[in-house]
Amino acid sequence: VLASLFHDPSHFAPEGKYQLLPFHFVRLEADRYILTNLVGEYTVLERSDLAAFIAKELSPGDAVYRTLKARHFLFDNDNRVALDLLALKYRTRTARLADLTGLHIFVVTLRCDHSCHYCQVSRQMEDRTQYDMRNEHADLAVDFAFSSPSPTLKLEFQGGEPLLNFELIRRIVERAKAKNREYGKDLQFVIASNLTHLNREVLDFCKLHRMAFSTSLDGPEDLHNTHRTLHRKNSHQATIEGIQQIVDHLGPHSISALMTTSQASLPRVRDIVDEYVQRGFHSIFLRGISPYGFASRSILAKQYSPDDWIRFYIQGLDYILELNRSGYPMREEFASILLQKMFCHGGTGYVDLQSPAGLAIAGIVYNYDGSIYASDEGRMLAEMGDQRFRIGDLMNDTFESAMNHEGLFSILQDTMTESMPMCSDCAFQPWCGADPTFHHATLGDYVGHKAFSTFCRKQMAIFRYLIHLIEDVPTAREVLLGWV
Numbered sequence: 001v002l003a004s005l006f007h008d009p010s011h012f013a014p015e016g017k018y019q020l021l022p023f024h025f026v027r028l029e030a031d032r033y034i035l036t037n038l039v040g041e042y043t044v045l046e047r048s049d050l051a052a053f054i055a056k057e058l059s060p061g062d063a064v065y066r067t068l069k070a071r072h073f074l075f076d077n078d079n080r081v082a083l084d085l086l087a088l089k090y091r092t093r094t095a096r097l098a099d100l101t102g103l104h105i106f107v108v109t110l111r112c113d114h115s116c117h118y119c120q121v122s123r124q125m126e127d128r129t130q131y132d133m134r135n136e137h138a139d140l141a142v143d144f145a146f147s148s149p150s151p152t153l154k155l156e157f158q159g160g161e162p163l164l165n166f167e168l169i170r171r172i173v174e175r176a177k178a179k180n181r182e183y184g185k186d187l188q189f190v191i192a193s194n195l196t197h198l199n200r201e202v203l204d205f206c207k208l209h210r211m212a213f214s215t216s217l218d219g220p221e222d223l224h225n226t227h228r229t230l231h232r233k234n235s236h237q238a239t240i241e242g243i244q245q246i247v248d249h250l251g252p253h254s255i256s257a258l259m260t261t262s263q264a265s266l267p268r269v270r271d272i273v274d275e276y277v278q279r280g281f282h283s284i285f286l287r288g289i290s291p292y293g294f295a296s297r298s299i300l301a302k303q304y305s306p307d308d309w310i311r312f313y314i315q316g317l318d319y320i321l322e323l324n325r326s327g328y329p330m331r332e333e334f335a336s337i338l339l340q341k342m343f344c345h346g347g348t349g350y351v352d353l354q355s356p357a358g359l360a361i362a363g364i365v366y367n368y369d370g371s372i373y374a375s376d377e378g379r380m381l382a383e384m385g386d387q388r389f390r391i392g393d394l395m396n397d398t399f400e401s402a403m404n405h406e407g408l409f410s411i412l413q414d415t416m417t418e419s420m421p422m423c424s425d426c427a428f429q430p431w432c433g434a435d436p437t438f439h440h441a442t443l444g445d446y447v448g449h450k451a452f453s454t455f456c457r458k459q460m461a462i463f464r465y466l467i468h469l470i471e472d473v474p475t476a477r478e479v480l481l482g483w484v
Ligand code: SF4
Pocket: 417, 422, 423, 424, 426, 427, 428, 429, 432, 433, 450, 455, 456, 457, 459, 460
């Protein structure tokens, strides 16, 4: 359909003239502007070149003309294939919509031995087994996951602390592998764990089934233990021991970690990155606090402003680039995701940066009680009494009925960034996303007025900074493009 809109270029481009293709622009700094097109290709122009381009005063011999033509900002009668190529790139960008749903999150228990101040999931005490997922729900959830058309299935175990219900993880993995003999999908398993319940049996099982771990490491011992409280034990020490056990048993590529930024983290980003280096990691995800669960009720979420976090993030990114230049390969995961959106036509499956939103399309959640949620944050809001992201239950719904849930459709309709107020005019839109759960939690509606959206503020700042690095700092450009 899109291609047909571009057919017959003569209609658009009278002889000897060029025509503009849809694009957005925003000031980068002073007299320089970022231009992005329909498929997220970009260029940076001086104001005078931008003005000449819009006034159709450029000549085919100009370098700027050739750049704009190659990147689908203009077309002329010389090149009919360009329009079909643009349409093809647009289809490639949106192809993952047809391959829903790759990520399936199993909340196997809400119980946890930690009581972190910023806990997003409203964890329960260790002895409260009524918060464990039942076998029948687990079996149905596996069947549900295999009903999705996606050729890749990532089954992620979350909690609480999922290893407190390891027998259920074992059951789910074995059932999924048995089922996959028939389906032949690319099947992956990840456990999001604090690693305090690792033992030989768990490690052997995970090795046999090539399972990966994701854990939380907030930084050096004093910083990590500030908000991650483990009764009777030192949380940092337990995490480091767990990381080492996984490295020794499963290999260094089987463990990744992410941190949560608190006010105490703000002046210490170098210490945090150094801690990751010391533990042998080559990647880190610099992450702010999410406004869900206990964090929403504590003052933690309000202790620093979006600008504080942006400064922290930029300092961290600069330091990571410095480490790379000095010979230690290190990657910042959020920047990597954004760079993939900027430079790969297929984009990324990162749930928060999709249009329409990744709700149920990029990832779906099976809660401990059999409820199905359209996002992980949706189930976190449910623990706070807000059920609007619930799209069914495992006992009564099929994949088709949950995906056709009326509430889900109405949210998805609101989350096309191409048509959202402010996003539709924004040069960063092709690389950005909707994140309706965050906007609902912080601003009271799925879209959110972007002038008041901390999500938008952070996105704009990071996009600008990445483009500045790529355009103006050759050594940074080399490292950043290596992350794509
Ligand atoms: S959220 Fe902000 S940065 Fe993202 S597309 Fe919308 S206006 Fe642009």
